[in-house]
Amino acid sequence: MQEDPRVTFGRRLSELRKVKGWSQEKLSLESGIARSYLGGVERGQRNIALLNICRLAETLEVPIGELFQHWR
Amino acid sequence: MQEDPRVTFGRRLSELRKVKGWSQEKLSLESGIARSYLGGVERGQRNIALLNICRLAETLEVPIGELFQHWR
Numbered sequence: 841m842q843e844d845p846r847v848t849f850g851r852r853l854s855e856l857r858k859v860k861g862w863s864q865e866k867l868s869l870e871s872g873i874a875r876s877y878l879g880g881v882e883r884g885q886r887n888i889a890l891l892n893i894c895r896l897a898e899t900l901e902v903p904i905g906e907l908f909q910h911w912r
Numbered sequence: 913m914q915e916d917p918r919v920t921f922g923r924r925l926s927e928l929r930k931v932k933g934w935s936q937e938k939l940s941l942e943s944g945i946a947r948s949y950l951g952g953v954e955r956g957q958r959n960i961a962l963l964n965i966c967r968l969a970e971t972l973e974v975p976i977g978e979l980f981q982h983w984r
Binding site: 845846847887888889890891893894903904905908910911 | 917959962975980
């Protein structure tokens, strides 16, 4: 059974955040997205939408496709 | 000013659908996503969420990153 995309996305977001050496608080501060929501995204519990996906990619200074690297 | 991501995504979705030679009706039938919603996504009017993005990539048989090709 294929992994839930929310879990895959959450793991990838967490990876990219840690590469920058940022805490969730820092990513929340920089992106303007609530820390509690980001926590839910990273735990694979949120069905994040396009505009927030783009905001996170921009904040992390990666092309949006990077958030979907290593996916099927 | 950077293009609205919803417009960029909608254009890319339309491109990939046409590469397959599919109408919006066909993509709707194959994906189980309402045609009217797909029309709104392709017109750049919908803030589509992750699970639907993944369902469209799977239906179009492309890696999800393909929907974000040629983005910044």
